[in-house]
Amino acid sequence: MRGTTAPRVRSAVRRAAVVLIGLQVWLASAAAPAGAVGREAAAGRAPDPVSVSASSAAGAVTSAPGCPSGPLGATRHLTGGTALSPGVFSSLASQLSVDLPFRVGGTQAALPGGEAQVALTNARGTLALALTAGDCTTPTLSYDGTSASGSGTWTVVPDAAPTNAYRGATGGGTFTVTSDVTPGTGKLWTVNLTGNVTLLQPQVAVTQRAFWGGIGNYFARTLSVEYRIRNTGTGDAFGVKLVDALPTDSRITRIGPVPQTVGAIPAGGSARAVVRYRVCAISCRFTATTQTFLTDALDANGHTETVPVVVAVPITPFP
Structure with missing residues (x-):
């Protein structure tokens, strides 16, 4: 009798377990949030193109010593900013700010890497770009005693601030710049940026x-x-x-x-x-x-x- 009862008990337990597992699966599927169907992975999204041109006649230039060695014996530090219309940098009205310490000397100039920055700012946050055009020993910009001009490259400055919608951005591109770098205020400058940013x-x-x-x-x-x-x-x-x-x-x-x-x-x-x-x-x-x-x-x-x-x-x- 005992041998007959044991298989029946085991069979009933198995059936109960199957029902319980099925119920758990149904509840999990009903409670779990549904995710997007057929969506691309975030990493698979295309980089965002950046194309910004800005100029201002209100730049300020200060003078300081230049590179410790080489032909660039003076620094002409340009700071300033200008408004960007909606659609230039995102759909919002924005601000472009420049902080460009030109190293100048003779007929040459440079923006050594890590020193020059452009910041693009709106209500969502700030995307900062580091500009490079030559260095103290290998200048790549032109200087005529009044203006510095030429081209170089830029990369995104890392930022992890949680309130910045542009946090974690990467990317780079090229730029051109022309600026009056004589010391004083009311200086005309122009910056053009092109490239790609991955957000x-x-x-x-x-x-x-x-x-x-x-x-x-x-x-x-x-x-x-x-x-x-x-x-x-x-x-x-x-x-x-x-x-x-x-x-x-x-x-x-x-x-x-x-x-x-x-x-x-x-x-x-x-x-x-x-x-x-x-x-x-x-x-x-x-x-x-x-x-x-x-x-x-x-x-x-x-x-x-x-x-x-x-x-x-x-x-x-x-x-």
Whole structure:
């Protein structure tokens, strides 16, 4: 008798375990946030092009000793700034600032690496660039006693400040510069920058909360679904918009409103958008295909991420 009972007990335990495991898997799939389908990895996004031209007639130049050896015996340190219109550096109005210690002597000049910088600043943060054009022993810029001019290269200055939307940026390019470097104020200067910058990229995950919002909506079968759009990427998201949240079930009608502008979502942050549906007369579940548009901090790499989200229609009219 004992030998017959043991297999039956083991069989019942196995069946219970299978049911329990299945229930756990179902609960995990229902609770886990849905991620974007078919999206590129953040590292696979294209670099953002940089093309900025700026000039000002309000530069200030001070004089100081030059290189300790070589032909460049004086320093002409230019500082200044100018406003950039929206669309030049991101979609925001911005500021370009220069800090350029020209080493000059004879007919030559240089901007040794690590000394000269240009900063591009807006409400999102600052992207600082280090400029290099020759060095104390090998000048590559021209100097005529009044102006320094020529070309060189730039690289992004590393920055990890969490409040700077341009943190973690890398990249480089070329520049040209022309400046009156005689000491004094009201000096004319022009800088042109071209190249590419790779930014930390945003990424989307979506969860939902379904509710009736009142007994009248329950009887009218008008369901509200609050979509929580989370930025799970390392970069901040801008221009975020819930383009659509279309049900795949023919019994469900999406009322709207869509699209909805969400705005900016910092890395690790979230925003919410509510979409209403006319749903089936009995308890059911449906999948809504959410589409979210977003860009990075330079308003580039704009793309739409598609995330399917399973919505369970509440059985009762109460939360």
